[in-house]
Amino acid sequence: MTEPRNFQSVAFVALALVVTMAMPPGVAAQPSQKQNVFEVHDVDVDVTADAADQARRQALAKGKTLAFQRLLERLTLRIEHQGLPKLTPEEIDSYVNNFSVSDEKTSSVRYLARLTFRFKPKEIRGLLNDSGFSFAETVSKPVLVLPVYQAAGALILWDDPNPWRDAWAARSKKQGLVPTNLPLGDLADIAAIGAEQAMDGDLQRLRAIATRYGASDTLVVFGVLRVEAAKARRVLDVYFTRFGHQLQEQTEVVSFPQAKGETVPQLLSRAANEMTYVVEDNWKRDNLLQFSNSGVLPVVLPITGLKDWIAVRARLSGVAVIRRTELVLLSKGEVRLNLHFFGDTNQLALALEQADLKLAQDEGKWVLAPAGTKRQ
Numbered sequence: 001m002t003e004p005r006n007f008q009s010v011a012f013v014a015l016a017l018v019v020t021m022a023m024p025p026g027v028a029a030q031p032s033q034k035q036n037v038f039e040v041h042d043v044d045v046d047v048t049a050d051a052a053d054q055a056r057r058q059a060l061a062k063g064k065t066l067a068f069q070r071l072l073e074r075l076t077l078r079i080e081h082q083g084l085p086k087l088t089p090e091e092i093d094s095y096v097n098n099f100s101v102s103d104e105k106t107s108s109v110r111y112l113a114r115l116t117f118r119f120k121p122k123e124i125r126g127l128l129n130d131s132g133f134s135f136a137e138t139v140s141k142p143v144l145v146l147p148v149y150q151a152a153g154a155l156i157l158w159d160d161p162n163p164w165r166d167a168w169a170a171r172s173k174k175q176g177l178v179p180t181n182l183p184l185g186d187l188a189d190i191a192a193i194g195a196e197q198a199m200d201g202d203l204q205r206l207r208a209i210a211t212r213y214g215a216s217d218t219l220v221v222f223g224v225l226r227v228e229a230a231k232a233r234r235v236l237d238v239y240f241t242r243f244g245h246q247l248q249e250q251t252e253v254v255s256f257p258q259a260k261g262e263t264v265p266q267l268l269s270r271a272a273n274e275m276t277y278v279v280e281d282n283w284k285r286d287n288l289l290q291f292s293n294s295g296v297l298p299v300v301l302p303i304t305g306l307k308d309w310i311a312v313r314a315r316l317s318g319v320a321v322i323r324r325t326e327l328v329l330l331s332k333g334e335v336r337l338n339l340h341f342f343g344d345t346n347q348l349a350l351a352l353e354q355a356d357l358k359l360a361q362d363e364g365k366w367v368l369a370p371a372g373t374k375r376q
Contacts, residue, residue, distance in 0.1 A: 035139045037075070037139055038121050039117070041175070043115040045063045049111075064117060067099075072128070075137060085127060094123065102115075142214060143181070146193070146218060150224045156195060158189065167268035168182055169182055177284060193208070216354075238253065240253075254274070294340070315370075316357070352368070
């Protein structure tokens with residue numbers, strides 16, 4: 001009875017190795033909804049020149065420069081944006097993998113289009129690293145924003161008007177590392193959570209409404225408008241907390257004094273846009289690639305068949321902090337891996353969570369599993 005079982009195990013491993021060799025690192029596709037961090041889309045160009053072909057050349061050069069700038073800003077902290085490399089369109093060419101064009105319109109002297117540029121990850125990393133910039137690549141799963149506003153002593157979330165919620169809804173779209181969404185505010189949302197429950201950090205209700213919108217975390221942003229009598233102006237204090245499975249909740253506050261001639265709606269709008277950058281920077285700081293700090297973590301992945309390993313391996317290939325995955329043992333019931341990664345285990349766990357993978361310790365072993373998998 002022993003020999004057939006060994007033969008079956010050897011055959012299983014052989015089949016797995018064939019599939020693994022057919023799927024080299026970096027080729028396996030990530031889930032379709034996952035953003036490609038090195039792709040910049042919706043770059044609108046509109047150029048008029050002496051002739052159509054000249055307008056097109058200028059528009060493509062302009063779009064390429066814009067896309068390159070947006071990518072570098074996406075990966076780096078805002079405080080470093082002013083010092084980012086300024087390259088000519090010809091110099092940028094060596095960092096471009098390919099591009100595509102949509103909504104193209106031309107006349108004898110004008111060219112309009114919407115462009116998408118895909119950049120070379122290795123070359124972009126080398127440019128930033130050689131230039132001394134810290135950067136992050138991990139894209140957060142969508143975050144649901146709950147804007148709570150205090151008006152006349154009352155807390156407002158779903159009630160109309162909620163000018164703080166309106167300000168968040170009117171923000172300019174940003175292709176950053178933290179996609180943020182707003183709930184609809186329908187009857188189901190009202191029943192799910194109220195302003196006081198959001199402020200109290202009711203985790204059960206916060207997770208329930210986040211799940212409804214396919215978000216991993218919720219961001220409660222509490223805006224309080226007060227009067228600073230000494231300077232005869234208003235000040236918006238924003239208290240914000242991000243609630244998630246992997247993150248430790250911590251409330252921070254940012255104050256926005258009213259500028260001269262600025263209306264309250266303009267103040268709220270400016271604060272909502274600025275808070276988007278603050279949330280982005282907080283995420284980047286937690287996920288900066290630490291090339292000088294690397295480690296190897298042995299993990300166990302329970303599986304029920306080869307397809308489980310193939311699916312997890314595809315997700316691992318898209319985790320930025322993982323340098324490579326070393327297969328140690330493959331059997332019908334489990335896979336043993338060595339994860340070579342940058343940073344520490346907390347950063348690794350946070351990055352894995354964005355790929356729908358959970359890393360946890362169990363009886364002295366590190367266990368890796370798809371999110372939502374119940375332990376046996």
